[in-house]
């Protein structure tokens with residue numbers, strides 16, 4: 223499932239983040255790339271320990287904890303501390319698939335990357351190119367969202383970022399280990415949850431929604447790993 227999540231950050235939060243990102247020291251993005259993707263990766267990144275990365279990362283994580291759409295779609299067990307990248311002057315990232323397991327730097331923790339997320343800090347009118355292209359069984363999807371919005375997609379997907387030929391594309395990217403490893407099962411639970419919300423708001427008799435909520439939780443109990 224490829225799902226845009228609007229307004230993860232408020233306009234004020236985006237402004238604060240951009241101020242910090244403009245003043246930060248960026249390094250070559252190949253620092254976090256695996257062997258294969260280092261060959262096609264051409265961008266800049268913030269060092270993980272940079273104060274800007276930590277402050278904005280904490281802002282994103284606390285926003286996600288309160289985002290009902292994100293929680294329903296991702297069913298998160300663990301979220302990787304957000305990383306930050308910038309593309310400009312023709313920079314791009316060729317087709318690759320993200321590493322399945324990521325070590326959280328400075329901790330003994332590892333995350334299985336079930337979902338990938340990109341949160342945009344610059345708007346579509348501020349740069350040319352820079353689309354995130356995600357391949358799935360229905361073809362290739364072209365993603366370019368307003369600042370503060372985020373795209374969530376299965377980390378199993380091949381994807382690339384098209385060259386940025388004008389302006390700069392600044393974004394955060396990170397991964398989520400879901401309680402539901404399988405994208406198909408997770409999508410079923412999300413669809414069921416959306417249908418239950420609609421029943422709750424459109425139907426006065428609560429009994430069918432209660433019954434389906436029972437089904438939702440029993441499927442979650444059957445499939446979840448925590």
Ligand code: NI
Pocket residue numbers: 318319320381
């Ligand atoms: Ni990637």
